[in-house]
Amino acid sequence: MQAKKRYTTAVICGFILVLLYLGVKNLPNHFIDNGRHFSIENGEFLSFLDASDYSFGEDLHMSPRARRSTGFDTDYTKCRMETCFDYSKCRNGFKVYVYPREDKISHSYNKIISSIQESRFHTSDPNEACLFILALDTLDRDVLSADMIQDIDMKISKLPHWNNGINHLVFNLYSGTWPDYVLNVDFNLGQAMLAKASMSTNTFRPNFDISFPLFAKDHPQKGGERGHLYTSTNNIPPLRYYLLGFKGKRYLTGIGSETRNSLYHIHNKKDIILLTTCRHGKNWQKTAKKLNDTRCDKDNEEYDKYDYKKLLYNATFCLVPRGRRLGSFRFLEVLQAGCIPVLLSNGWELPFSEVIDWNKAAMWGDERLLFQVPSIVRSVAHSELLALRQQTQFLWDTYFSSVDKIVSSTLEIIKDRVLQHLSRDQVMWNTLPGSPWLLREFSDNLAAFPFFYNQLGREVGEKFTAVIYATTPVTLSSSPLFRLIRTIAKSAYIHKMIVIWHCDVAPPPSHRWPADLGVPVVVKTRNIKTISSRFYPYQEIETDAVFGFDEDVILTTDEIDFALSVWREFPERIVGYPARSHHWDEAKNRWSYSSRWSNEYSMVLTGASIYHRYYNFLYTNGLGTMLTRSVDDTQNCEDILMNFLVSHVTKLPPIKVTHRKLYREVLLPNNSKNNLWSDSFHFSQRQICIETFANEFGYMPLIRSKLRMDPILFKDPVSNLRKKYKQIELVNT
Numbered sequence: 001m002q003a004k005k006r007y008t009t010a011v012i013c014g015f016i017l018v019l020l021y022l023g024v025k026n027l028p029n030h031f032i033d034n035g036r037h038f039s040i041e042n043g044e045f046l047s048f049l050d051a052s053d054y055s056f057g058e059d060l061h062m063s064p065r066a067r068r069s070t071g072f073d074t075d076y077t078k079c080r081m082e083t084c085f086d087y088s089k090c091r092n093g094f095k096v097y098v099y100p101r102e103d104k105i106s107h108s109y110n111k112i113i114s115s116i117q118e119s120r121f122h123t124s125d126p127n128e129a130c131l132f133i134l135a136l137d138t139l140d141r142d143v144l145s146a147d148m149i150q151d152i153d154m155k156i157s158k159l160p161h162w163n164n165g166i167n168h169l170v171f172n173l174y175s176g177t178w179p180d181y182v183l184n185v186d187f188n189l190g191q192a193m194l195a196k197a198s199m200s201t202n203t204f205r206p207n208f209d210i211s212f213p214l215f216a217k218d219h220p221q222k223g224g225e226r227g228h229l230y231t232s233t234n235n236i237p238p239l240r241y242y243l244l245g246f247k248g249k250r251y252l253t254g255i256g257s258e259t260r261n262s263l264y265h266i267h268n269k270k271d272i273i274l275l276t277t278c279r280h281g282k283n284w285q286k287t288a289k290k291l292n293d294t295r296c297d298k299d300n301e302e303y304d305k306y307d308y309k310k311l312l313y314n315a316t317f318c319l320v321p322r323g324r325r326l327g328s329f330r331f332l333e334v335l336q337a338g339c340i341p342v343l344l345s346n347g348w349e350l351p352f353s354e355v356i357d358w359n360k361a362a363m364w365g366d367e368r369l370l371f372q373v374p375s376i377v378r379s380v381a382h383s384e385l386l387a388l389r390q391q392t393q394f395l396w397d398t399y400f401s402s403v404d405k406i407v408s409s410t411l412e413i414i415k416d417r418v419l420q421h422l423s424r425d426q427v428m429w430n431t432l433p434g435s436p437w438l439l440r441e442f443s444d445n446l447a448a449f450p451f452f453y454n455q456l457g458r459e460v461g462e463k464f465t466a467v468i469y470a471t472t473p474v475t476l477s478s479s480p481l482f483r484l485i486r487t488i489a490k491s492a493y494i495h496k497m498i499v500i501w502h503c504d505v506a507p508p509p510s511h512r513w514p515a516d517l518g519v520p521v522v523v524k525t526r527n528i529k530t531i532s533s534r535f536y537p538y539q540e541i542e543t544d545a546v547f548g549f550d551e552d553v554i555l556t557t558d559e560i561d562f563a564l565s566v567w568r569e570f571p572e573r574i575v576g577y578p579a580r581s582h583h584w585d586e587a588k589n590r591w592s593y594s595s596r597w598s599n600e601y602s603m604v605l606t607g608a609s610i611y612h613r614y615y616n617f618l619y620t621n622g623l624g625t626m627l628t629r630s631v632d633d634t635q636n637c638e639d640i641l642m643n644f645l646v647s648h649v650t651k652l653p654p655i656k657v658t659h660r661k662l663y664r665e666v667l668l669p670n671n672s673k674n675n676l677w678s679d680s681f682h683f684s685q686r687q688i689c690i691e692t693f694a695n696e697f698g699y700m701p702l703i704r705s706k707l708r709m710d711p712i713l714f715k716d717p718v719s720n721l722r723k724k725y726k727q728i729e730l731v732n733t
Contacts, residue, residue, distance in 0.1 A: 076191055079208050081417050084191040086166050090130035094415040096121045097129030099159060105137040106147045108403075111221050112139075112171055115407035118624055121415070126161055130418060131411075132168045134159070141185050142177045153187045165190030169414070172196040173214055174325070179254045181324050195410055198327035199349040206354070207417065210410050213351035213400055214327040223698020224401030227393035228313055229338035230651075238316070238385035243271040244342065244377050245315030247308050248330060249323075250276035252293055259321045259344055259367050264299070266374055273311060274319060277303040312337040316385060317363065317377045319344060327351075335361075335396040340388045342377060344370070352399060355413055355429040361391040391430075397651075398434035402698055408436055437649045442537075442617045450544070450572040450612040451650070460568040463495035464545035464610065469534045472551060473505040474512075480552040482514050488549070489517040490557040493564055495543050497521045502528045530632040534606075535642060537617040544571065546616065550607035552664050558727035563657050566709045567610045574646050574654040575709075576609020577663045582690055582702050591700060593640070593690045595683075597661050602702040603643040604654035608663045615646055627696050630689070636682065637689035644693045644701055653705035658714075661733045 076084060098116055105113070116122055116133055123129055136155055140147040149155070156162060170192050176182035183200045194205075197214035204211060251257035260276055267274040278296045312318060318334040322345035331351075334341045341362045343350075350358050363380070365373045380388075399409045412435055416423035422440040429435045433451055442448065447458045466488045470481055481499075488494055497519060501507045507523050522540050527533070534548065545567060547560065555577065567575040579601035585592040619628075619642060631638045643654060694700045711725045720726050 076189065077203075077205065079191055079205050081207055084166065084208065085193075085418075087418065089167055090418050092128050093130070094121055094411075094418055095123040095125075095129050096131045096133060096411060097123055097126045097161075098133045099135040099161075101135040103136060103149065103155075105135070106139060108173070108215075108217055108219075109137040109139045109171070111219075111403040112407055114221065115404045116411070118404075118626060119408060119411060120622070120624060121411055129161075130167065131414060132161055134168065134170060138170050138185070138187075139173045141172060141175045141187075144177050145174070156187065162190075165192030168192040169210075169410075170194050171212065173212070176325075178324070181255050183326075193414070197351075198325035200326060201347050201349050204349040210413060211349040211351050211353050212410070213332060213406060214325075214329060215332060215400075215403065215406065216329050219332075220402045220698065222402050222404045222696070224397075224405070225336060226401070226699075227336055227338055227396045229389055229393045230397070238382055238389065240314050240316045240339075242273050242311065242315040244317045244319060244374070245273045245311045245339070246319035246321070247273075247275040247303065247306060247311055248277075248321075248328075249280045250278055250299070251324070252278055254324070256322050256324045259370070262370050263319070263321070264295070266371060272374060273306065273315070275299070275303045275306060275311075279303075309337075312339055315339050317342050319365075319373070321345060322348065322367070332396070332400055335392045335400060338389045338393055340385070340392065342373060344373070352409055352413065355416075355424075355426060355435070356395065356399070357426055357430045360430060361388055361395055394432060394434070398436065404698065405436075412436060432651075433649045437618065437622065439617065439622060441621065442614055448614070450614055453571050460571050461544045462564075462568075463493050463543045464547045464564055465495050465541045465543045465613070466497045466547045466549060467534060467538075467541070468497065468499045468549045468551055469502065469607075470499055470507075470551040471502050473503060474508050477512070477514075480554075484549060484551065484553055485514050485517065485521065487555065487557055488547075488560065489514070489519050491560050491564075493561060494519050496540060498538060498540055499523045500528055500534050501525045502531070502533060531635045531638045532619070532628055532632055535616045535619040535638065537613065537620055541613050541616070544612055545610055546613045547610045548606040548608070550664065553608045554663060555608055555660075556727040556731065558725040559658060559660065559731070562711055562725045562728060563610050566655060566657050570655055571612055572646075572650050573652055574604050574606070574609050574611045574643065575657060576604040576606070576654070577657060577660050578605040578608055579603065579656045580605060580640075581704070582700070591690045591694050593683075593686045600704050600706050601656055602647075602653060602704045603640060604656055606639040606642050609654075611642075611646065615642065618649070619645060624696065627693065630692055634685050634689070636685045637693075640686065640689050641693060644697060647703055648697060648701035651701075651703070653703040653707075655705070655707060655709060657709045658728055658731070659708075659710070659733050660731055 096116055096119070098113055101113070113133070113135065121131075126132070134156070136152060137147065137149055138152065142148060162168065168190075170185075170189060172185050172194065173196075175185045175196070175198075183198070183203050185194070185196070193208055193210065195210040195212040197212045199209065199211040246263065248260070250260035250263070252261075263274040263276055266272055277300050278293060279300050312333065316339070318330075318337065318339035318341055320328065320331050320334055320341045320343050322328065326345050326348040331341060342365055343362055344365045344367055346367045350356070350362075363376060365376060399405055424435045424438055424440055427446065428438045431452075438449060438451075446452050447456045452458070453460060468481070468484065472481070474481055476482075485497060488497060499507070499521065501523055507525060513521060524533075524538065545564060547564070549555075559577070563575055563577070567573075579597075580603040581594045581596075581598065581601045582603070583592055583594060584590075623641075623645065627641060631641055647653065711723065711728060713723050715729055723729075
């Protein structure tokens with residue numbers, strides 16, 4: 001009987017649905033409801049005001065850009081690059097303009113502005129700018145903050161290039177205040193992009209906004225502290241003393257209180273240590289008493305038993321619950337500590353989520369399912385833990401350890417959107433050395449970069465291009481330059497020679513140069529105005545390997561060939577002969593340069609060394625203008641800067657080959673260039689360069705090494721017929 005009723009009810013409901021469908025389908029194409037006109041097209045309702053209500057007509061088929069220009073569409077919550085960004089302003093490339101400063105700005109915003117102005121994208125001409133940055137401090141929109149700017153809408157509207165925010169980027173760290181902590185900023189953004197911390201997935205506009213990391217006021221401008229995994233010697237086994245750790249504030253009431261107030265339920269005082277305190281704010285004792293929170297005293301006592309950093313560095317997983325806002329400072333602190341973040345903040349759009357694959361570095365929990373968190377962290381296999389921790393270190397060091405890197409990453413994301421033909425895929429963003437050092441202008445093929453040869457199984461080319469830097473007039477056929485050219489030509493692996501002629505005297509005529517070499521020699525004289533010209537990415541360099549020479553180098557052909565064979569095993573490094581080192585001078589409280597021979601080195605100078613041609617491109621196009629300008633102004637230290645660059649990108653030291661100490665011609669009394677190397681002023685300049693470069697990079701990227709590569713059977717008491725590089729043993733050091 002009951003089954004019969006159910007079937008009857010189902011049939012009746014189906015009949016009613018059919019009638020409703022037929023009724024809607026046969027409605028007239030136009031009808032009026034409460035004075036508004038409606039039209040049905042393709043089964044969808046479109047509504048618009050009566051023509052008398054507006055002056056620009058009923059054109060519903062205008063493009064989104066045209067509708068905005070007429071004022072018809074003012075809802076910018078759906079902005080995307082293709083609808084709210086003017087690409088025509090970027091015809092001259094990706095340039096960023098910062099408005100002149102008028103009002104006082106906070107320390108944090110000053111760091112952001114300074115980073116942009118020192119970047120390779122900055123321009124002082126607004127007419128060539130693709131992107132505009134406000135000089136008005138919009139970081140803190142908390143009405144209780146002393147840094148909040150009043151009347152910001154009026155000030156923004158007066159900016160000469162504002163144009164309703166088109167092609168503008170606005171930064172924000174804090175929006176809203178107690179008790180609501182709203183997610184939106186309190187001024188009219190117009191069509192501007194928003195780089196905001198604690199961004200919600202509900203308000204985030206994909207492919208338009210930037211989910212920005214929340215960083216503390218003391219976050220360093222440059223460099224930043226290295227990841228704990230790189231500085232610690234205790235990285236294996238991957239499991240640390242504590243499985244899951246957290247130490248932070250809890251809120252007795254209001255937004256964010258539910259999650260943190262429940263953490264004590266899964267704190268077991270053994271391998272899961274979750275500590276909270278209500279001891280914060282001016283009136284915390286009165287608030288606790290008012291709310292009858294009896295746990296405060298007990299929690300505070302337990303809280304004081306553990307040191308925050310020790311807990312952070314000794315936990316495999318670290319809980320990152322929401323604060324008053326979705327994000328918290330703890331997120332970056334956890335990354336730096338090499339602790340795998342366990343996110344407990346529903347609806348948080350993670351920083352730089354557009355390009356960073358956080359699945360490789362983080363775990364997710366659900367605020368509503370707190371008791372599942374222990375099961376989640378215990379289910380991760382030991383084989384995955386070290387990979388997750390290593391990825392946290394890569395992401396921290398590459399994108400988050402300083403304000404410079406955070407700002408640079410933001411600009412690189414927008415650049416990839418604007419110049420889509422040069423955009424980098426997620427592999428480039430999430431693999432060493434990271435997107436800042438993978439310039440697609442060099443190549444759109446991942447296999448063209450030296451960092452991926454082993455991963456992609458690519459064969460390293462056998463040939464090399466010799467780039468010889470010449471600064472001395474040539475008068476004799478036996479000159480050091482010509483002798484070097486003849487020596488290089490004897491190598492079976494030479495593809496081409498390029499002479500960078502940086503001399504006031506014109507080069508010798510073609511008939512004076514060595515003949516019958518069997519190798520083309522190209523002499524570059526045009527636009528050779530600075531010492532950095534030796535690292536220009538010349539079109540004539542067609543091989544992966546570039547062997548740099550000073551004109552007075554005295555290497556043998558065997559030494560050249562052996563260096564090439566070593567480099568082919570380590571194509572991402574500098575490999576060569578003249579080793580130098582750096583050290584910290586306690587007396588002068590600075591970094592110093594040393595040319596003394598020792599068993600330890602950190603630089604291999606480019607006067608006799610081999611490296612990948614991509615570094616020429618990176619030196620020319622990837623470094624900030626401050627660095628290259630300091631080299632060109634002094635006409636010195638370009639070799640040191642190249643070592644800084646390669647070590648900074650690869651996090652690896654160079655490689656010295658064989659026992660040779662001297663690699664230059666014997667000093668002549670009347671040879672001004674050779675005397676330069678014994679000149680105290682020249683050496684003191686190099687001392688200054690080391691300190692200048694370290695300040696610009698924000699840290700010391702050079703890495704010391706004791707490794708030296710010698711040929712197989714080097715100085716072994718066997719027949720010379722068994723040795724491939726016989727000349728090397730005859731070289732006087």
